[in-house]
Amino acid sequence: MSFQLTSFLLSVIATSTPLLLAATGELVVEKSGVLNLGLEGMMLVGAIAGFAAATQSGSATLGVVAGGLAGAGLALVFAVLTLTFLSNQVATGLALTIFGTGLSALAGSSYVGIAVAPLPPILFGQNALVYLSFIMVGAVWWFLSASRGGLILRAIGDSHDAAHALGFSVVGIRYLATLFGGAMAGLAGAYLSLAYSPSWAENMTAGRGWIALALVVFSTWRPGWLLAGAYLFGGIMYLSFYVQGLGLAVPSQVVAALPYVATIVVLVLISRDRARIRLNAPACLGQPFHEAG
Amino acid sequence: MLRLEPRGGRSPVWAVASPILAMALTVAVSAAIFALLGRAPGPALYTFLIEPLTSESGPPELAVKAAPLILIGVGLALAFRANVWNIGAEGQYTMGAIFGGGLGLAYPDAPAAVLLPAMMALGVVGGAAAAAIPAYLRTRFNASEILTSLMLTYVIQLLLIYLVTGPWRDPEGYGFPQTALFSEAATVPILIEGTRVHLGVALAVAAALIAWLLLQRSVFGFALRVYGQAPRAARFGGFSEARLIWATLLMSGGLAGLAGLIEAAGPIGQLLPKISPGYGFTAIIVAFLGRLHPLGVVVAALVLALSYLGGEAAQIDLGLPSAVTGIFQGVLLFFLLACDVLILYRVRIVRRAVKEAA
Numbered sequence: 001m002s003f004q005l006t007s008f009l010l011s012v013i014a015t016s017t018p019l020l021l022a023a024t025g026e027l028v029v030e031k032s033g034v035l036n037l038g039l040e041g042m043m044l045v046g047a048i049a050g051f052a053a054a055t056q057s058g059s060a061t062l063g064v065v066a067g068g069l070a071g072a073g074l075a076l077v078f079a080v081l082t083l084t085f086l087s088n089q090v091a092t093g094l095a096l097t098i099f100g101t102g103l104s105a106l107a108g109s110s111y112v113g114i115a116v117a118p119l120p121p122i123l124f125g126q127n128a129l130v131y132l133s134f135i136m137v138g139a140v141w142w143f144l145s146a147s148r149g150g151l152i153l154r155a156i157g158d159s160h161d162a163a164h165a166l167g168f169s170v171v172g173i174r175y176l177a178t179l180f181g182g183a184m185a186g187l188a189g190a191y192l193s194l195a196y197s198p199s200w201a202e203n204m205t206a207g208r209g210w211i212a213l214a215l216v217v218f219s220t221w222r223p224g225w226l227l228a229g230a231y232l233f234g235g236i237m238y239l240s241f242y243v244q245g246l247g248l249a250v251p252s253q254v255v256a257a258l259p260y261v262a263t264i265v266v267l268v269l270i271s272r273d274r275a276r277i278r279l280n281a282p283a284c285l286g287q288p289f290h291e292a293g
Numbered sequence: 294m295l296r297l298e299p300r301g302g303r304s305p306v307w308a309v310a311s312p313i314l315a316m317a318l319t320v321a322v323s324a325a326i327f328a329l330l331g332r333a334p335g336p337a338l339y340t341f342l343i344e345p346l347t348s349e350s351g352p353p354e355l356a357v358k359a360a361p362l363i364l365i366g367v368g369l370a371l372a373f374r375a376n377v378w379n380i381g382a383e384g385q386y387t388m389g390a391i392f393g394g395g396l397g398l399a400y401p402d403a404p405a406a407v408l409l410p411a412m413m414a415l416g417v418v419g420g421a422a423a424a425a426i427p428a429y430l431r432t433r434f435n436a437s438e439i440l441t442s443l444m445l446t447y448v449i450q451l452l453l454i455y456l457v458t459g460p461w462r463d464p465e466g467y468g469f470p471q472t473a474l475f476s477e478a479a480t481v482p483i484l485i486e487g488t489r490v491h492l493g494v495a496l497a498v499a500a501a502l503i504a505w506l507l508l509q510r511s512v513f514g515f516a517l518r519v520y521g522q523a524p525r526a527a528r529f530g531g532f533s534e535a536r537l538i539w540a541t542l543l544m545s546g547g548l549a550g551l552a553g554l555i556e557a558a559g560p561i562g563q564l565l566p567k568i569s570p571g572y573g574f575t576a577i578i579v580a581f582l583g584r585l586h587p588l589g590v591v592v593a594a595l596v597l598a599l600s601y602l603g604g605e606a607a608q609i610d611l612g613l614p615s616a617v618t619g620i621f622q623g624v625l626l627f628f629l630l631a632c633d634v635l636i637l638y639r640v641r642i643v644r645r646a647v648k649e650a651a
Contacts, residue, residue, distance in 0.1 A: 037439065077627065080631075081627060081630055081631050084295075085630070085631045085634040086297065086634050086637075086638070087630035087631060087633060087634065088630060090378055090439070091577075091581060091626070091630055092627075092630050094380060094574075094577055094626075095578075095623055095626035095627050095630060096623075098574055098575075098577075098578070098619060098622055098623040098626065099619070099620060099622075099623025099624065099626075099627065100623070101619055101623075102616045102617070102618070102619020102620040102621075102622065102623055103616075103619075103620055103623070105614060105616035105619060106613075106614050106616040106617060106619075106620060109614040109616065202616075206447075207443075207444070207447050210440060210443050210444065211444075213440060214440045214444075217437065217440070251455050251459060253451040253452065253454055253455040254451075254455070256451055257447070257448045257451045257452075260444040260445075260447040260448050261444075261448060263440070263444050264430070264436075264440075264441050264444050264445070267430075267436045267437065267440055267441060268430050268434045268436045268441075271430075271434050271435045271436040271437065272433075272434040272435060272436075274435050277435070290297065290299070290638075
């Protein structure tokens with residue numbers, strides 16, 4: 001097996017795209033002051049919904065749309081609980097992952113072992129979701145840094161009481177941000193089941209939702225760094241698969257653990273700089289908002 | 294239109310009524326899910342929730358399934374009170390089984406009076422060691438324990454797979470990924486003859502009682518309670534946040550490790566690539582449903598243990614995937630979190646006209 005740069009880059013794109021899609025969505029959610037830990041659950045539901053829709057209809061495009069909608073649907077449950085019923089965001093996010101894991105396993109039980117026609121390439125051998133991941137991270141960068149809407153979203157994330165006093169709908173905008181994050185996570189899941197490994201398997205996300213969450217912290221909530229981080233981790237994940245295939249004397253489990261260990265290491269390196277975290281983290285992250293205080 | 298009005302305090306009535314309402318709503322939604330899956334809701338609910346208890350082996354099996362949930366849930370209840378989000382209990386459970394189980398496999402002929410307590414002690418050490426990593430990274434580097442403890446769960450899971458497929462694999466196991474069976478001396482003894490109820494069940498209840506005393510009667514328990522209700526006051530009161538993080542993570546990790554060792558050296562009887570049906574995650578729900586109270590955890594653990602038995606029954610009698618258990622657990626936590634709003638707020642139905650007048 002000779003090392004080829006082109007095939008390496010193509011493989012890294014394939015492993016990085018789902019991370020980038022999911023993390024871009026979560027970045028917007030967190031910038032609005034909402035912490036949704038349910039990425040893993042939304043990705044799984046997106047993966048099975050996309051796969052089921054694609055096999056039933058024969059259209060991969062329809063599968064992608066279904067994946068995004070399913071992710072947004074699960075995010076709506078999260079939004080109702082945390083934004084309307086003011087439940088604890090950490091606990092609700094965990095519930096979302098537990099529920100999403102169960103729901104996807106139940107819905108997917110009749111799809112195990114079935115193959116589906118993978119998402120077709122549109123340009124340079126890459127499919128539409130790869131391009132979408134780049135477009136979205138660029139669009140989010142523009143939205144947050146240069147648009148009025150982005151300014152309002154950031155204001156709500158940094159001080160929901162002040163934003164409310166100015167007459168902005170804190171809850172309404174957080175609903176929109178949460179739904180956007182869910183749709184992006186759903187698309188990331190659909191990418192896994194329709195393009196990355198066109199099939200369905202229980203728990204096929206294998207912790208990617210959690211890695212995407214760590215990526216948002218790694219980027220200190222800046223889209224440019226998010227892009228770099230997603231490709232760094234995509235690269236590490238691909239290398240761990242590549243090295244496992246080489247048949248080295250190292251046990252394959254050691255190499256398979258690499259992305260998870262790398263996530264911890266990177267998280268530590270970023271988090272130790274408390275000043276930088278405090279400067280960039282949305283000040284109201286994870287706090288419930290109620291008009292009466 | 295619904296509007297939430299702050300009560301200005303915690304409602305003691307709803308603190309107890311909320312989990313009951315949540316369970317009722319969960320049963321209703323479960324009935325709807327069964328109907329969607331093409332099963333008659335009534336009989337399906339009976340199979341899922343009642344049938345597992347009617348057989349002679351039902352109640353003992355419930356206790357066996359509840360034991361690890363109680364052990365882990367009690368620890369998590371303490372951690373969550375301090376706003377320490379240890380969600381890596383599944384990994385700490387596995388680490389306990391590896392540490393304690395390793396000892397049992399290495400010295401199968403040691404006397405039981407020494408071997409089993411030593412295994413249990415090592416199980417606690419293993420779980421606490423796995424939890425010490427997130428504690429260190431949180432207190433020293435400010436890294437979120439949520440993400441570090443969860444990432445470690447994947448790493449520890451891979452470690453277990455490596456051990457049972459590599460150095461610890463039973464040479465007489467026909468190549469299956471499993472260790473040798475634990476010797477009699479290394480096995481958690483059965484308490485009630487003719488059932489699978491083992492010593493771990495009694496230990497779990499004892500752990501809940503000890504944790505309750507700790508919470509009610511010790512300075513540490515007082516610090517935990519203050520920290521949960523008013524973190525700022527706790528800081529002014531001189532309670533160290535770092536010490537609370539260390540203490541709650543080590544305790545919850547140690548209890549999870551003990552649970553893992555007991556499960557491996559008890560009902561399972563050997564180390565396998567997978568030694569938990571997600572107890573570490575289910576225990577999160579147990580802690581919340583039990584109101585983060587050690588004795589409440591015992592009751593909550595019985596409810597969620599039933600969901601495992603019900604899942605098995607649904608698989609056998611109704612031909613449904615065991616994933617039904619996960620859905621039931623997730624829905625239960627959703628409703629519980631939603632109903633908990635009633636503890637702090639009262640819900641008022643207001644007409645749209647009010648808004649116009651204002």
